[in-house]
Amino acid sequence: MRRLPYLIPVALFLALVGYFGLALRPGHDPSTLPSAMIDKPAPDFDLAGVAGAPGLSRATLHGHAAIVNFFASWCLPCRSEHPLLMRLAEQEHVPLFGIAYKDKPEDAARFLGQLGDPYRRVGLDETGRVGIDFGVYGVPETYLIDGNGHIRYRLVGPLTAESLERDLLPRLKALGG
Amino acid sequence: MRRIAALVALLLIAWAGAAGAVEPRERLADPVLEARARALSKELRCLVCQNESIDDSGADLAHDLRVLLRERIAAGDSDAQALNFIVSRYGDFVLLKPPIEPATYGLWFGPPAVLALGGIGALLYIRRRRRAAAAPAPLSEAERQRLAQLLEDEA
16 A cells, blocks of 8 residues: 555556557547537628629528538649549539638639539638638538538548548438438 | 948847738737737637747738738727637637636646645655654664674774
8 A cells, every 4th residue: 555656657657648649549630620610500601603603602501401611722632532522412412512712713613614513502702701700720621511500510621532431421411411 | 330230130130020920911000909919819829830829820821810800809899809709710729828617627737736746745755754864773782783893893
């Protein structure tokens, strides 16, 4: 029993090792931030469309679960996730909406013209204010919004086949999308 | 002449450092409001670089947030309202100084608590040693004889 106090530093050390080990586990990026908007109503917005197409507003999304993808023509990871978005739209008919974050109308139009347009509607967020209202801190970011207009999930960074199958699509299905 | 030029250059460099990343066109015309905006933007984390305040960061998002902060302040927001506007979108992580609440008690009070525990432990240890040193056990009969023997040999 007299040894007990001497074991306290050892126990503290092991607890720290465990904590650091947890933070260093593979596939975990400590710079990825949790969203402060989860389970809160999506911000109100009303954005113009690209190249004369109808725009995107919060009202457009109302009544059904939807995926909202923030992208930009100047964003390289957006190009890497684009084929996945095309597949989602064409093969799985996922309700996918896009917001062009801090993009010029002609650049966004060229981007979608060259790579294909997977979105049912695209809104042009030239100033980035709608992005800030959503809590976007780097494109691409993908939000899952339920039929009542609440944000339910956010993915930061480019989508991968794995994150789609494991995180996004099951949640979308659960919301009846 | 050269010295003066060097001095002026140094002063300019020092002034540039103090200005942070705030661009002249971002600044508010009212110096009182601008000072409040500067103070607040030093408390907000740039989420792109994550270890810089938006006042120091040259990132695009930091610029947007600086402008937004100034808009809120110019529109009559209090400091708390303006901060809350950004915290409600980006979470507590955007504050360089996390709020004191149950979830952060460990963060705020952990280090002082560990220091206090260590101090108490060190104090107990020192006191025990001092007590042991103050009263050495008297020599036993065998030790006394051995000591006498040694002193004799020495002589």
